[in-house]
Amino acid sequence: MNTPNIPTTNAKSQQEQQDEAMINAAFQHLLDTYLASNHRRKVELITKAFNFAKEAHKGVRRRSGEPYILHPIAVAQIACGEIGLGSTSICAALLHDFEEDTDYTNEDLSNLFGPKIANIVEGVTKISGGIFGDRASLQAETFKKLLLMMSDDIRVILIKISDRLHNMRTLSSMLPSKQYKIAGETLYIFAPIADRLGLNKIKTELEDLSFKYEHPDDYKTILQKLDESHVERDDVIAHFTPAIREKLDRMGVKYTIKARIKSPYSIWCKMQKKHIPFEEVFDILAIRIVFTPADRTHEKDECFRIYSALTEIYKPHPTRFRDWLSNPKTNGYQALHNTFMSKQGKWIEVQIRSDRMDDIAEVGFAAHWKYKDKDAAYDENELDKWLDSIKEILDDPQPDTLDLLDNIKLNLYASEIMVFTPKGDLKTMPKGATALDFAYSIHSFLGSHCLGAKVNHRLVPLSYVLRSGDQVEVLTSRNQHVQPEWLNFATTAKARAKIQAYLRRESRDKQKRGEEVLRNFLANNDMKLSGGIIDKLRRHYHALSNDELLFNIGDDKITLNDDTINFLQGRNQNRGWRRFLPSFMGKADDAANTKEGTSNVADPNWVKNLNRKEILVLDEEVLRKCTIEPCCSPIPGDDVLGYITDDGVLQLHKRSCEEAVKLKTRYGNNIIACRWDTHKVLLFDVQLEIRGVDSQGVLYAIADVLHKLTHFIVKRITLDTDDGIFEGRLTISVYDTEDVENVCAQLKQIENVTEAVRV
Structure with missing residues (x-):
């Protein structure tokens, strides 16, 4: 509804009356839902919370234009009507944005509504503003506090899920880049948590709404x-x-x-x-x-x-x-x-x-x-068991919240299998769990000293993937210790967290030893340890960080000798023609990148204001300044988004790419909405997979189809046959997804070709 800049008193009054009627109707619907439930009747407390929230949000409107108070009412409605929570949760839901918009403190709320409601409100506020909000502070300790709070009172996360569901239902009023951030976060964190808590209806709606905003054409189709x-x-x-x-x-x-x-x-x-x-x-x-x-x-x-x-x-x-x-x-x-x-x-x-x-x-x-x-x-102890497993993961210090986030997520979406201990006790494990995961699920000591296992009385390696009905006996040795390669096949959150914690402790010990070795070496050569020396050595030994350099010295991967001193003192630096090689190679690489139109170094002045745009148009000029990420290799026609790196590079990902999902969740403020506008000028490489029944002439028929595709370039083709079935991979350069569909359709018309799809 468009309103004039200076509304008349009557118009303003009429708008206020309409808002008041809308707010009262929504609150009455909430009370009716609550009174129809089996919960104790605490209408007075709920009405008090509503009046406080209404006063706090007076005059504030959402981006959609509706009065802000309708959002807390809607969140309370979901918590009550769709999850089945009672008066404490309803009050907390009505007040969940209270602390941000008023001068009231948690202590004030505690005095007014009691400590339970105040603590839940504080927990929801921390999630909204601290971890997943615009002021996202990816501090491990803050995230740990949130998870511990969730395990103390599960209602915190239930209200946050209600809040997220209403935000997803009203997401159309947000900018596209915000839509991708919120939708990605929802798929990565909130839908799995809803599923883990048994909220199937809400989980399904969160997934479908995320899908609707990320892939609108596929959703409509x-x-x-x-x-x-x-x-x-x-x-x-x-x-x-x-x-x-x-x-x-x-x-x-x-x-x-x-x-x-x-x-x-x-x-x-x-x-x-x-x-x-x-x-x-x-x-x-x-x-x-x-x-x-x-x-x-x-x-x-x-x-x-x-x-x-x-x-x-x-x-x-x-x-x-x-x-x-x-x-x-x-x-x-x-x-x-x-x-x-x-x-x-x-x-x-x-x-x-x-x-x-x-x-x-x-x-x-x-x-x-x-x-x-x-x-x-x-x-009913299953929920407590899951929350205890979350607490156990939190026992180890995690320097990076993103690692913690990934580990927690492993405890969510997972099909389950049932396995037995040697004594016949039943244990639930996620599908894909290995013998090592099973060992850690019994006890951390068993996992850390696990040599292998017997599954159904047969010796198997640590990487053996368990199946439902397996009986598992863990074999251990005190001489066995955690190995870095275990991370390649540990799949459960607990196992990965314990292995990473051990490796971090070991890494810190070796870094300390490396620093001590370096300090003594320099002292013996009349030099002192400094940041400048460590930095020079890091570049000299091609270490990615100072910590890696010290670790490699402590692990005896780097030997300090006379060459090290000569390098630090600047002796033997004239290496003839070789001194020109790095800069020459660098220029050659830059020239090649520019020629291909995919320079890895974007102009910071060009990208710094991109996230203010509603939608970035990807034309030929813009594409030459971007990097098309190999993890998903998007081409025109794919649903894509842009991500601005810390170095000022604009990366393009498919919206469905696993890496993009993580970026949306972790660095949502760096996400840019994009749309293609390439007009069939630039070619992009794609891989196709082709399968069918092996027969005489099928290779000739495939070659004939490819030969007739004059608009595209065939770069590579490989075919293998086995027991009368052939499989092959093609690499071709095309303009867009329409071309890919056309090529696949023509290949599938060949007799005995049963499948042709883009990989």
């Missing part, structure tokens, strides 16, 4: 295809469910059958991972049977009864059975899963769970407040 295929899915349900309904009705089961549609983000991930089109994603549809047990203490038995009844109607898949009843997931999820063959010859996944299990699947452990039955089949 998948939504459109889902809409176009809904008739076909309805037809499948119409033919598949009647027989199930008839059987369950005869059994007297009280149930509902729901259709579960795979989320757009999950569909897109599968398409990217398997290089397949939408039409080849076959698990888009699943059937969910949710029943209300006659006796809640026997809900497991009823689950298996329903499953048994289904096997009498349809044939189950022999390898897709999943029993999450006997061994619930660590976020509390319980259900029986299997895939059944329909009468139309299609595999359809069926999930069976009780109403209690369904609630837990959607809103996590918060649902347990509805089911206070002590006999309910859920180990």
Whole structure:
């Protein structure tokens, strides 16, 4: 709504009345939601918090133009209505931006609303302004305090997740570069935490909203295809469910059958991972049977009864059975899963769970407040176990918050396997965990002195990847110590954190020894240790840092001798023609880079104001000043973003690139939104993978297709055959993604070529 610069009193009054009505309606909706829950009635306290927040944010508006107070109300609404939190959390949510916008201190809040609410507000404020806000302070100790606070009161992170969800729902009003920062951060941190806490509904929405802003075209395409295929899915349900309904009705089961549609983000991930089109994603549809047990203490038995009844109607898949009843997931999820063959010859996944299990699947452990039955089949200590594992990682000092962040993330998104100890105790491990990870999960001492393991009574190396059902015995020796190469196959957060901590301690010891050796060496040659000498030696021995130089001296990788003294004293510096070699080579490299149009040194004056732009247009001139990163090799047509390095270089990444996801999370203020505008002038190298049935003439047919592609340059082609199947890789130079699709389409038209995709 456009308002004049100097509004009249009547217009202003009318706007204020509209705002007041909107605010009161939102708050009333929050109270109605709260009163409909099972929580104790503390309306007076919530109203008091609302009035304080309303006064604090008076006259302040969000970027979208709406009164700011609507944001805290919306966060409280999510915390109450979608997570199931009570009055303490609702008050904290209403006040979560309070300290930033007023002069009230944490002590004032404690006096007004009690220490619990004040501490939660302080925790949420620290996350918002300290770790993930514009004033992002990546200080390890601050981040550790946040995680410890989260483990003391999980409501801190639940309110922050509510805050992030509302920010994602209203992200359209932000600049594109901010959208990428917030969306990347959401995918990297908040969606995995929501998943780990069992907030499946919120996790899915966070992922889909991030996907919507990062890849808007792909998002719209998948939504459109889902809409176009809904008739076909309805037809499948119409033919598949009647027989199930008839059987369950005869059994007297009280149930509902729901259709579960795979989320757009999950569909897109599968398409990217398997290089397949939408039409080849076959698990888009699943059937969910949710029943209300006659006796809640026997809900497991009823689950298996329903499953048994289904096997009498349809044939189950022999390898897709999943029993999450006997061994619930660590976020509390319980259900029986299997895939059944329909009468139309299609595999359809069926999930069976009780109403209690369904609630837990959607809103996590918060649902347990509805089911206070002590006999309910859920180990409520799982959340505490996870929080304890976070605390254990925090035991070791981490100099770099980013390492800590990565290690914590390893404890999030992870499929699980079940393995057994030698005594038959069951242990849950992340999928992909190795024998070394298992050793560290038992005890840090076992991990640090682990020689190998016996899996199912067979000797295996430390790098052996465990599978569900394995029985693992750890073999140790006091003479064994942590090795740097262990980081290559340690996958769990605890194992990596302990190994890194040991290596850091060892590194510090060797650095101290190196410094002592260097100091004594210089003293014996009438010289004193100084920063200038260390810097000269660092360059001379090509060490990346002073610490690396001292470590290498302490580790005897660098031997100090007469040549070292001659170098420091400037003797034998005239090396004839060789003294010109470094500068000559440097100039040659620069010339080559300029010629290719990918100079690694950008003009700082050119990049310093880029992050103020809404969208940077990537034309030929701009591209010659950028570096196209080899980790993802984007080309025109790919969804990309720019990242300004500390050296003033503008890097281009695909938005889906793993490195880009980390950059968005860690250095969001250096991210720039970009769009292509190249007009088919510059060529870019891409790699294609081609597969098919080996047959006479197939190589000639591929060569013939490539020969006819006159607009592109074929740089390399390799083909290998094995047991009648061929696989190959092509490197070609193209203008954009449209060209790639055209080449792949023509290659797939060749008889016996089954797949041609960009790598």
